[in-house]
Amino acid sequence: MPTIVVEVMPKAELLDPQGKAIAGALHRLGHTGFSGVRQGKRFELTVDGPVDDALLAEVRTIAEDMLANTVIEDVVAVHSEELETVTAGETH
Amino acid sequence: MRVGVVTFPGSLDDRDAQRAVRLAGGTPVPLWHAAHDLEGVEAIVLPGGFSYGDYLRCGAIAAHSPIMAEVIDAANGGMPVLGICNGFQILVEAHLLPGGLIRNDHGDFICRDQRLRVESASTAWTNGFQQGQEITIPLKNGEGGFLADAETLARLEGEGQVVFRYLDVNPNGSVNDIAGIANAGGNVVGLMPHPEHATEPGFGPDTRDAMRSGIDGLTFFTSVLRQTVLA
Numbered sequence: 285m286p287t288i289v290v291e292v293m294p295k296a297e298l299l300d301p302q303g304k305a306i307a308g309a310l311h312r313l314g315h316t317g318f319s320g321v322r323q324g325k326r327f328e329l330t331v332d333g334p335v336d337d338a339l340l341a342e343v344r345t346i347a348e349d350m351l352a353n354t355v356i357e358d359v360v361a362v363h364s365e366e367l368e369t370v371t372a373g374e375t376h
Numbered sequence: 377m378r379v380g381v382v383t384f385p386g387s388l389d390d391r392d393a394q395r396a397v398r399l400a401g402g403t404p405v406p407l408w409h410a411a412h413d414l415e416g417v418e419a420i421v422l423p424g425g426f427s428y429g430d431y432l433r434c435g436a437i438a439a440h441s442p443i444m445a446e447v448i449d450a451a452n453g454g455m456p457v458l459g460i461c462n463g464f465q466i467l468v469e470a471h472l473l474p475g476g477l478i479r480n481d482h483g484d485f486i487c488r489d490q491r492l493r494v495e496s497a498s499t500a501w502t503n504g505f506q507q508g509q510e511i512t513i514p515l516k517n518g519e520g521g522f523l524a525d526a527e528t529l530a531r532l533e534g535e536g537q538v539v540f541r542y543l544d545v546n547p548n549g550s551v552n553d554i555a556g557i558a559n560a561g562g563n564v565v566g567l568m569p570h571p572e573h574a575t576e577p578g579f580g581p582d583t584r585d586a587m588r589s590g591i592d593g594l595t596f597f598t599s600v601l602r603q604t605v606l607a
Contacts, residue, residue, distance in 0.1 A: 353468075355523075
């Protein structure tokens, strides 16, 4: 089953309290080699038919309009398992 | 005067909001998220809670529910809409208010009686307050950190759209201590603290006079009743 993957991250300039808490826990566990952690989201949209450019464009729109809130998050990647990785940055 | 209170799956404070409307002298009208019908109401409250379990982002899925099409049309047409806590998150996700809300900077859920300053008494929901008046109402949230880009923030501050500011302590890392904002028309207001929990003596925040006697939240609801009578 073809799958379109959307990756969303909190905007780099914003505080990510979840990532900060994870970084603190890592440090307490003795994993001291990491200066920071940021936590994002990965969405997997399963497709019944073939993945074409139109469908990828539709998913990019969905990603910007619903899967991410672009006030606080960035869509960092939209790609299909069967196609070459297309990053959000390359498509604009 | 009929004030609608929308119940989404996971709303918690819808009945408290209905009670607040009743205590203010209005008629609460329960509205259901899946209906495309505002049932002739003249104002709308989006209540607090955890709609859709905060899945995706707080308020994100509720913002796309059927009744929101009518709520957005009504808000753009000037109808008073108040979003409390999760309702505020729904309003920003529906783009009826600018900015965004993220997890509290300290990472903890916070529940306290919160002092606020009323920065604008010229909205549909605050016209019964004095400009600069200090009030106390409960605050309870995990994702109440308000933020906006510099341009939006300058517009909110410059145009008097900051309606409430936190006093004493910034409980969640909100930029400029912002607790609540309005749209340009002043009919749409969103805030993280809960006015509907401070509307009946005996069930509100403590005051200097007596325990749990605080009813500062009632003025939100009497304001909108007055507003619609005048309009």
